[in-house]
Amino acid sequence: xxxxxxxxxxxxxxxxxxxxxxxxxxxxxxxxxxxxxxxxxxxxxxxxxxxxxxxxxxxxxxxxxxxxxxxxxxxxxxxxxxxxxxxxxxxxxxxxxxxxxxxxxxxxxx
Amino acid sequence: xxxxxxxxxxxxxxxxxxxxxxxxxxxxxxxxxxxxxxxxxxxxxxxxxxxxxxxxxxxxxxxxxxxxxxxxxxxxxxxxxxxxxxxxxxxxxxxxxxxxxxxxxxxxxxxxxx
Numbered sequence: 031x032x033x034x035x036x037x038x039x040x041x042x043x044x045x046x047x048x049x050x051x052x053x054x055x056x057x058x059x060x061x062x063x064x065x066x067x068x069x070x071x072x073x074x075x076x077x078x079x080x081x082x083x084x085x086x087x088x089x090x091x092x093x094x095x096x097x098x099x100x101x102x103x104x105x106x107x108x109x110x111x112x113x114x115x116x117x118x119x120x121x122x123x124x125x126x127x128x129x130x131x132x133x134x135x136x137x138x139x140x
Numbered sequence: 141x142x143x144x145x146x147x148x149x150x151x152x153x154x155x156x157x158x159x160x161x162x163x164x165x166x167x168x169x170x171x172x173x174x175x176x177x178x179x180x181x182x183x184x185x186x187x188x189x190x191x192x193x194x195x196x197x198x199x200x201x202x203x204x205x206x207x208x209x210x211x212x213x214x215x216x217x218x219x220x221x222x223x224x225x226x227x228x229x230x231x232x233x234x235x236x237x238x239x240x241x242x243x244x245x246x247x248x249x250x251x252x253x254x
Contacts, residue, residue, distance in 0.1 A: 064242065066242075066243070071248075072247055072248070073144075073230050073232070073245030073246050073247050073248050074183070074230070074232075074243070074245050075245065076242030076243060076244070079242065126171055126188075126190065126234060126236075127173065127185060127188055127196075127198070128173075128185075128243060129185065129199070130175075130182050130183035130184075131182065132182050133182070
């Protein structure tokens, strides 16, 4: 499985945008980039995914580099409820299983 | 609201007991998965299933088995529980093969083996 690299932790102020980076230099042409987050004491929650183009949904935006070797999850206006571990995952086009890395623990400061 | 329901939130079992962890989804999803999550090790895939009566080993299947007799239910079985199986167990489902689909996770079962 192709690997992703994320910072162990990040901090951000409440009501400010947050940019969570992910490197995936060995990504293949059939890999989709998926993001999940895990709030304390809960199971992971799907956030967003993309292949080549930037994507937006009600939770976040996903910016994908032109060479696809990196991506950034953008939370436009962080709230305290966004404090969680965020996982960037590459999902093969043929293989439905997801392998999780360590993720980034996001702290939101009031 | 679509759901993945795990039968127990907390469970305490004795070493050597046979343990059943149940997971039910109400979304008519094809695929179901079992993970365990441990501090410092993250989420690790134990077993998964693409269809009824089908199962595939994940990264850490040793000491576990699974059963999928009905599409909506995926059971994880610890044949003889050991203390190193104390962990948070998470079940997930997804609609089918294809990377456009996200997973839906349950809230988890925290199992303690004493």
